[in-house]
Amino acid sequence: EPEVTQTPSHQVTQMGQEVILRCVPISNHLYFYWYRQILGQKVEFLVSFYNNEISEKSEIFDDQFSVERPDGSNFTLKIRSTKLEDSAMYFCASSVETWGSPLHFGNGTRLTVT
Amino acid sequence: KNEVEQSPQNLTAQEGEFITINCSYSVGISALHWLQQHPGGGIVSLFMLSSGKKKHGRLIATINIQEKHSSLHITASHPRDSAVYICAVIPFGNEKLTFGTGTRLTIIP
Numbered sequence: 292e293p294e295v296t297q298t299p300s301h302q303v304t305q306m307g308q309e310v311i312l313r314c315v316p317i318s319n320h321l322y323f324y325w326y327r328q329i330l331g332q333k334v335e336f337l338v339s340f341y342n343n344e345i346s347e348k349s350e351i352f353d354d355q356f357s358v359e360r361p362d363g364s365n366f367t368l369k370i371r372s373t374k375l376e377d378s379a380m381y382f383c384a385s386s387v388e389t390w391g392s393p394l395h396f397g398n399g400t401r402l403t404v405t
Numbered sequence: 406k407n408e409v410e411q412s413p414q415n416l417t418a419q420e421g422e423f424i425t426i427n428c429s430y431s432v433g434i435s436a437l438h439w440l441q442q443h444p445g446g447g448i449v450s451l452f453m454l455s456s457g458k459k460k461h462g463r464l465i466a467t468i469n470i471q472e473k474h475s476s477l478h479i480t481a482s483h484p485r486d487s488a489v490y491i492c493a494v495i496p497f498g499n500e501k502l503t504f505g506t507g508t509r510l511t512i513i514p
Binding site: 334347401 | 504
């Protein structure tokens with residue numbers, strides 16, 4: 292069965308550094324999402340992406356964050372200057388439709404900012 | 406106030422018991438998801454509902470749109486069902502999936 296794959300599984304970075312989290316969504320999916328989960332807290336929506344542009348973003352998704360689909364397969368989340376509070380598990384997901392079809396999640400990237 | 410409330414927060418049961426996890430939400434929704442988060446952190450979609458009832462194996466999900474309430478049932482529970490079960494809703498008019506805090510289920514052999 293097709294899967295959403297995320298790399299790396301764990302990223303450690305120093306405060307102020309830029310990080311890029313990578314995702315390969317399922318190939319026939321059109322809608323792509325990033326979510327994050329701070330340890331011990333609930334999952335939070337960050338951003339949705341469709342037709343090569345952001346369709347929705349949350350208050351968390353400020354100017355430090357950006358997303359890109361640089362080619363036909365990868366979907367990336369960039370954090371320009373990481374802060375300690377960016378430490379979290381970041382999940383990528385994809386779906387065929389915006390809300391009428393199931394979401395498929397990747398296994399997540401655990402980001403640790405020191 | 407959270408838009409999505411789940412109960413109970415924690416549930417421990419013996420193998421074989423019938424399990425019910427509840428989800429209440431306060432906004433109009435396009436759809437509701439039930440998700441399973443494994444101890445390692447990965448998330449799996451179990452159901453997506455906009456009305457009625459769905460069944461997959463030992464899992465059953467129901468939704469009452471008028472009452473803004475959904476339930477996830479597990480029949481003949483098994484230790485491998487131990488996980489965090491998360492309810493998440495898509496409010497009308499946007500794509501921002503809003504998550505509950507999850508129910509941690511532990512099934513004891």
